[in-house]
Amino acid sequence: MAKVNENFLKLPGSYLFSTVGKKVKAYQEANPEKKVIRLGIGDVTLPLPKAVIEALHRATDEMAVQDTFHGYAPDLGYEFLRSAIVKNDFADIGVSLDVDEVFVSDGAKSDSANIQEIFDPASRIAVCDPVYPVYVDSNVMAGRTGEYDAATGRWSNVIYMPCTAENNFAPAFPEETPDIIYLCFPNNPTGATLTKEELQKWVDYANHKKAVIIFDAAYEAYISEENVPHSIYECEGAKTCAIELRSFSKNAGFTGTRLAYTVVPKELELEGVKLNALWARRHGTKFNGAPYIIQKAGEAVYSAEGKQQIAEMISYYMNNARVIYDGLKAAGYTVSGGVNSPYIWLKTPKGMNSWEFFDYLLEQANVVGTPGSGFGPSGEGYFRLTAFGSYENTVEAIERIKKLG
Numbered sequence: 001m002a003k004v005n006e007n008f009l010k011l012p013g014s015y016l017f018s019t020v021g022k023k024v025k026a027y028q029e030a031n032p033e034k035k036v037i038r039l040g041i042g043d044v045t046l047p048l049p050k051a052v053i054e055a056l057h058r059a060t061d062e063m064a065v066q067d068t069f070h071g072y073a074p075d076l077g078y079e080f081l082r083s084a085i086v087k088n089d090f091a092d093i094g095v096s097l098d099v100d101e102v103f104v105s106d107g108a109k110s111d112s113a114n115i116q117e118i119f120d121p122a123s124r125i126a127v128c129d130p131v132y133p134v135y136v137d138s139n140v141m142a143g144r145t146g147e148y149d150a151a152t153g154r155w156s157n158v159i160y161m162p163c164t165a166e167n168n169f170a171p172a173f174p175e176e177t178p179d180i181i182y183l184c185f186p187n188n189p190t191g192a193t194l195t196k197e198e199l200q201k202w203v204d205y206a207n208h209k210k211a212v213i214i215f216d217a218a219y220e221a222y223i224s225e226e227n228v229p230h231s232i233y234e235c236e237g238a239k240t241c242a243i244e245l246r247s248f249s250k251n252a253g254f255t256g257t258r259l260a261y262t263v264v265p266k267e268l269e270l271e272g273v274k275l276n277a278l279w280a281r282r283h284g285t286k287f288n289g290a291p292y293i294i295q296k297a298g299e300a301v302y303s304a305e306g307k308q309q310i311a312e313m314i315s316y317y318m319n320n321a322r323v324i325y326d327g328l329k330a331a332g333y334t335v336s337g338g339v340n341s342p343y344i345w346l347k348t349p350k351g352m353n354s355w356e357f358f359d360y361l362l363e364q365a366n367v368v369g370t371p372g373s374g375f376g377p378s379g380e381g382y383f384r385l386t387a388f389g390s391y392e393n394t395v396e397a398i399e400r401i402k403k404l405g
């Protein structure tokens with residue numbers, strides 16, 4: 001008799017965005033005359049850069065001609081894109097990588113969910129709290145996390161590293177020793193970053209403990225400060241302990257176009273087995289390559305025009321981030337993030353919990369954000385606003401919040 005994977009039944013269900021959606025819908029139905037501004041979304045809103053659109057058109061036309069038609073893409077990615085990645089994202093910042101260390105995929109969400117497959121099912125994972133939920137949920141599905149305690153919002157076999165104002169939203173080394181450590185910097189949801197020195201300490205720790213760091217750098221393009229590393233491989237020794245995830249979603253607007261990559265260095269070995277070979281095997285078996293036209297679009301991200309247009313997009317969003325950050329500060333809020341990240345993380349005022357503040361903001365200012373508690377228990381009492389809205393809406397939202405007093 002067939003049976004379901006019972007690990008799936010343990011998942012408490014992610015009610016965060018559906019609850020947000022339901023509350024906003026109910027409010028809009030009851031108050032159709034109100035203009036609700038959404039600063040809760042983690043999706044980009046600007047259209048794809050011109051250089052990317054032109055590359056998409058050219059590649060689409062190639063697909064119409066027998067001589068230039070492309071069928072299955074190479075499992076691990078086209079050489080033209082992998083070389084562009086190695087040169088522009090790494091060589092240009094002084095990190096040398098081999099093309100074979102880059103694995104092109106359809107998203108950092110799938111990569112961050114799938115990467116756990118190459119590790120022992122008994123591995124213990126450590127995650128920041130609050131956290132991007134995919135890291136934990138994918139390990140729940142794999143049966144690695146123990147039991148869920150609804151009262152604490154925690155899994156019995158997950159090591160949590162609280163990130164709160166007390167530690168400047170940077171995790172401390174956990175008391176228990178993890179096998180796999182998920183780090184995401186610049187961070188979603190807190191917008192916090194680690195300096196190169198701080199990240200170096202994690203690399204040294206992981207090498208010492210023989211642990212592997214899964215470093216999610218999906219927001220790397222938003223880094224504006226000098227001492228914040230763009231890649232974990234800027235740290236000495238990272239190639240023997242770290243896998244890095246990158247995405248074209250937040251830098252180049254590919255959330256709906258889908259393109260990402262994972263770096264697994266050849267030096268990264270566990271008990272004599274190269275993780276690069278395991279990931280190549282896994283990727284080759286379960287993934288049939290990102291589409292040619294999308295990889296061509298990805299290549300255009302690294303052209304001179306593409307780089308210029310992307311810099312303009314990022315600076316548009318980061319200007320919004322500044323408007324939110326400065327506006328909330330002026331209104332007396334305790335705010336962080338927003339400097340190297342499109343996310344602004346604020347402490348809820350007047351002792352309200354995250355959901356109470358959500359309701360308050362929706363009803364009193366008609367502004368939608370995301371309750372911090374939805375990202376983990378240590379997110380309680382915090383709230384996330386994003387810089388991905390339009391400039392005009394962002395300015396208006398902040399004016400409304402300021403008027404609340």
Ligand SMILES: Cc1ncc(COP(=O)(O)O)c(C=O)c1O
Binds near residue numbers: 106107108112188216
């Ligand atoms: C931390 C983090 N990693 C990965 C992703 C997913 O990226 P992609 O669109 O490449 O799947 C997101 C998206 O919001 C994210 O916040």
